[in-house]
Amino acid sequence: MRPVHSYLRGAARPLTGLYDVALLDLDGVVYLGPEPVPGVPSALRAAREAGMRLAFVTNNAARPPHVVADHLTELGIEAKPGEVVTSAQAAARYLADRLPGGARVLVVGADGLEQALRERGLVPVADALGQVDAVVQGYSPDMNWHLLAEGAVAINRGVPWVATNLDPTVPSPRGRLPGNGSLVAALRHATGKEPIATGKPDPAMHRESLLRSEAKRPIVVGDRLDTDIEGANAVGCPSLLVFSGVTDPAELLAAPRDERPTYLADDVGGLLVTHPEIELSSAGAACGGWQAELTARGDSRRVLLRATPDAGAGLDALRALCAAAWSGEADDASPVEVAASRDDDAANHVIEQLGLH
Secondary structure, three states: OOOOOOOOOOEOOOHHHOOOEEEEOOEOOOEEOOEEOOOHHHHHHHHHHOOOEEEEEEOOOOOOHHHHHHHHHHOOOOOOHHHEEEHHHHHHHHHHOOOOOOOEEEEEOOHHHHHHHHHOOOEEEOOOOOOOOEEEEOOOOOOOHHHHHHHHHHHHOOOOEEEOOOOOEEOOOOOOEEOHHHHHHHHHHHHOOOOEEOOOOOHHHHHHHHHHHOOOOEEEEEOOHHHHHHHHHHOOOOEEEEOOOOOOHHHHHOOOHHHOOOEEEOOHHHHHOOEOOOEEEOOEEEEOOEEEEEEEOOOOEEEEEEEOOOOOOHHHHHHHHHHHHOOOOOOOOOOEEEEEOOOOHHHHHHHHHOOOO
């Protein structure tokens, strides 16, 4: 499927009134480690009260949906097992569509994968001593050498190898930690084989979310450009990028077309508000009293930021900067240099605030 390129746009109504279901990533969006992102429980309650339905969509395949739902409820976020969609479910559906009922699948992962396979009539196994029809690998904080070794034995036999996702890291209060992609890399290096990935950004994950949530006008809410946002763009779904997880403004500015979101917000409270329009002109872009001009193109993108007397919040400046930086033909992930107009203290302050100095 050809990706649909998404660029920032405004919304005159809160997003809760434009979309029927929010497909919410979890790590970095709803919680960080064992704690909720500040303000998220009340924001999601308000979204439900406004009529928006919620689906909790995660590339983390370690836990079954009921465990995820219980954890969310403990954090003050109302959730039912049927509202949780995991990459384990997407991987299990993919395998069930291609293997006979009762096929034996070696699980290089945790309980969430085993349960998802059983729901699809497949038999999870823990070693390669007997018949193995496929290997499925998902994130597990308890991964060990023995399990990776069993996976390598089966993969070297030539059976299908499915990875629930290739996220290199997972967010945590201590910073970025190794994710499933890092563990997949170990087996890739050991076997010389390549897995099929069914989690975000693969459309299989989005289809699983739509089937389970019955969404008609969904919006993806995520913190990762290369999974949440790219996955949304791959199926033409609007997206809200939040800065409560791994992506920072510098990474967003350098994003290639397939990873550019529709809306920006500090956190999921962005569902409850309107979003300003961005004005484009031959001179650059303007938003919320901020003006940005692309002064160099190609391998060296440079954007000049200027504040007007009506300049508002820092995110409006970032919106203008993104619109200007993306107005050229560059489609790579090269850095973008940001500078303030001469003696513009407000612009210098917001550049420092966004970490773009």
